[in-house]
Amino acid sequence: MDDLDQRLIAKLRHDARAPVADLAKALGVSRGTITNRMARLQRDGVITGYTLRLRPDATPDEIRAWTSLAVEGNQQRVIRALLGEPGVAALHDTNGRWDLLVELRVGSLAELSSALERIRGIEGVSASETSVHLRTLRG
CATH class of the missing domain: 1.10.10.10 (Winged helix-like DNA-binding domain superfamily/Winged helix DNA-binding domain)
Structure with a gap:
């Protein structure tokens, strides 16, 4: 480029x-x-699609959370499983204590609980920590 x-x-x-x-x-x-x-x-796959961005307050009932994951073993298998999870809005490879950072967007706390349960059950996920998004101060 x-x-x-x-x-x-x-x-x-x-x-x-x-x-x-x-x-x-x-x-x-x-x-x-x-x-x-x-x-x-x-x-060439540089542009993979176009997306819609909404104001943070445009979906007031949506629950957003960030889950940090530690992975043991085959990280690509974990990534494939996460990309198939409906609540996963974004997935980031990171360094430091956590291997992956998952942005979750769901409609209710019950949906968040279910998504976290499925994510924690993925083979290779050894630890996780989740923070619920309360508000955006600068976007």
Whole structure:
């Protein structure tokens, strides 16, 4: 990826629905260049999809939690199992005491409890610690 790819990705991070014409103008290149770059980034797997971001208060009944996991053995097997878990909104590989950081989004405390029970039951998960998200102070 070159500088133009990096700048394009930065613009798309800000607004993934920005029109190609607006992106081209902001980056000082033609619409065709932007279209070709986006197609290549998608084909190469750099861009894997587009997502929806909501205001933190847009889903007031949603419960968010962060679970830190320690993994023994095959981490890839644990990752595959976690990616199949419906409550997992994001999954991050980390360093330090914990191996993985899991962002959970569920509709109720009962759903959170069930999701945590399933996650803790995944072969290879040796320890976990969960914090419930109370509010966002800066997003």
